[in-house]
Amino acid sequence: MKKNYLLLLLLISGSVFSQATRSKIQTYLNANLTKLELTSADVNDWIIESEATSESTNIHNYYLKQRHQGIEIFNAVANVWVKNDEVINIHNQFVPNIATKVNTTTPTLSVLEGLFSAKSLLNITSPNTNTILETKEFKNFRISNNSEDEITAELVYQLTQDNQLRLAWDYVIDIPGHQHLWHVRIDALDGKLLEKNDMVISCAFGENHNHSASCSSLVETTASVNLFKETTSSLLEVQSGSYRVIPYNYESPNHIARQLITNPHNVVASPFGWHDTNGAVGNEFTITRGNNVHAQDDLDGNNGTGTSPNGGASLNFDFPYGGTSTQPSSYLNAATTNLFYMNNMMHDVWYQYGFNEVNGNFQRNNYGKGGVTNVFGDPVNADAQDGASLNPQNLNNANFSTPIDGQSPRMQMFLWNVAAPIEPIFINTPADFSGPRQARDNGFSPGNVPIPIAPAMIQSNFVLYDDGTPDVGQTDNADGCGPAVNAAAISGKITVIRRSTSEANGGAPCAFIEKVKNAQNAGATAVIIVNNVPGVISMSGADATVTIPAVSVTQEVGEALIARMKLETVNGKIQLGEAPFINADGDFDNGIIAHEYGHGISTRLAGGPGNSSCLNNYEAMGEGWSDWFGLMMQLKSGDVGTTPRGLATFSLSQPTNGTGLRSYQYSTDMSVNPLTFDDSNEPIPADPANTGYRYVIGDFWATVLWDLNWAYIQKYGFDSNVYTGTGGNNKVMRLVLDAIKLQPCNPGIVAGRDAIIAADQATTGGQDYCLITEVFRRRGVGLGASSGNNNNSGDQVESFVAFPPGPNCTALNTDSFEKEDLFKVYPNPTNGLLNIRINNFIGKASINVIDINGRTVYSNVNSDFNTESSINLNNLSSGMYIIKVTADTTTYTEKVLIK
Known part of the structure; x- marks a missing residue:
């Protein structure tokens, strides 16, 4: 669906506010030029790019965009706080002395010439010629694109590392499959790349973790559950429907059985239910589509029109799910339903804490409550099993892109093929050597023969392959690269073969599938291949004539097996106790869904809903907020802060108490999670595509926010009412969202801390000042801590110095936090x-x-x-x-x- 981006930009830039407020802001700027280190020329050309409000702080945030001769300076944003119609604070990021730094006001390259350079530098190939669809003045353009969304272009100034302002073309370019949504600045004089940012925030970690045993499956209940349904609304006749899903406060099918949940919508956030779009009682859709989200499959990965499950007139979305050992296509409707449900829950829950229409939330119809409105709106496009039918598939990932208010974000959920270790080998004799052994199945395609599932098995003595040719670095002839000279011994037996030494070092004397085929030709019933270096082997290959199963084992397991075989007869079997793993589906991982949606919340609130570029710096905490969103959604009565919590254990085929995606599990216990501010340091990568620094920063930021949550719960108690509760968890949820609105564009961790302190001051008069500062001090963000340059992920300096005590410090219970004076x-x-x-x-x-x-x-x-x-x-x-x-x-x- 094509969208009029230029119209939206103009709607946002033209945000209505009183001339009296503008005059007050201008007066404040003029009166504080020395303090702000600006000249009068620096503050005489600006626009209101975006606005945000908070009912709890009563602060109205105006995000000013600095200009020079009508041309905006990219991310030169000042966050002005207005309370009781008076300017009370400013986070200034205006560029000083702009007149001396600009290189020109006239581009040498046209907007299409600059786009050609941008696409070339980004390695984007497209068969069609781009054409200008609409022009506004001389600096804003809509341009045709081959993907779903048009390209937007604007003439801006880019601040360079040498503190100069280069005239540039600023483009937002979607690529097919939406794997990248590039926001890029191209020098308007010579076509060089000045800066690029990917608005698609991806979280691919599946191959970088060790995985332990899988969890047992849970039996689903047929009961219908009504979670937090408000009963005081005048719209009681509104029906959201019934959905068989993972309840929002559990992470996955491994944590709880799916339940049939009836009418889960919140009447404040979704007054007409989840399937409405026109603001009148009665549903416009009976599929997984409505005001807040459109969930559908994207099996072909093209962001086109996929299928959505239909609940019928009764909105009954009750579909079967066979688990990780069944083909994902068999449970697509169930997956899409859970994706729809969890997106709506994120919308409804965080609406209560300030992510509403006026603050840029995701809705097709804002029901007259503010924010940018247009015919299309901006509900979340949520894609289930994205790219599952591609070859190769999209795997082990999830992402979220967040354009400005009025333009729909997109969530892409993928399948995960990170299998838990299996134990298909069982040694029967000798008795002192008996027991299960871990192994990995092969990835031959064609040629993969399924491992027998109990009660079926392959059982025999084990025989070491001998091809008569000595192997490099070995005393036997067992690499299977030639015909077996001991075929008579192999026939009817499970055969053990070595991985060649040269193969382990990068050579290729013969492929894995050739070894298996040679053993098969000798009459083997199954093959075990032993690694020659530490770790497991991923065996690939293709041969449709292979008819026997083959697995690989580690060097440690294999060498012990071969050593025992050389001493005596070893007998065993190859068998699985249950159906083999096929895929985990991220659409059932509520933690990942909440994490991705959280990127949308933090991006829209940071810098205001009209700016999607205020979390692009190297010390940005976006990953941390997103982990925290996922953790907060799973809080339940009886939880304690010291319990280790992993993220995405289901998708990673880990047990429910597994490590998850991060370096440490989240816990207030510093023997479990020892992170301090110094641990957030990570050098700026030489390759911009390496985004690992984001997770180092994010790990630490989420750790502190999780500590903060439990400090609040310790003080105020826990309230399981996630909508209107008054517990410490509810208080900290609003506090953090208020703080994101107050912080500067592209903040560092210290600025994030200070915004939380400021939000508490504005809300309670500083009632929790000492609680907040002590939580941060405990992790090294005490008085004197420094973020250094907010655009440097490696220059943070920690401090454990306590803040001066405030008037309310006696209210802090410090039982679970160490105090320097004690x-x-x-x-x-x-x-x-x-x-x-x-x-x-x-x-x-x-x-x-x-x-x-x-x-x-x-x-x-x-x-x-x-x-x-x-x-x-x-x-x-x-x-x-x-x-x-x-x-x-x-x-x-x-x-x-x-x-």
């Missing part, structure tokens, strides 16, 4: 001798030292403690450790560096 570990860093002090404490204490892998490397339990004690750790290797001290019912932790 607990101190010094010197730090240390050469080994460490002093531990707990002021005014005499009694029994336990001291444990944990390394970064979670292992206890020193322990002294229930020893006598009198205010201070010393321990000697000079036997430990240099590195980072966690000191954990338990005295009575209080636990103190500290991060210590041994030099």
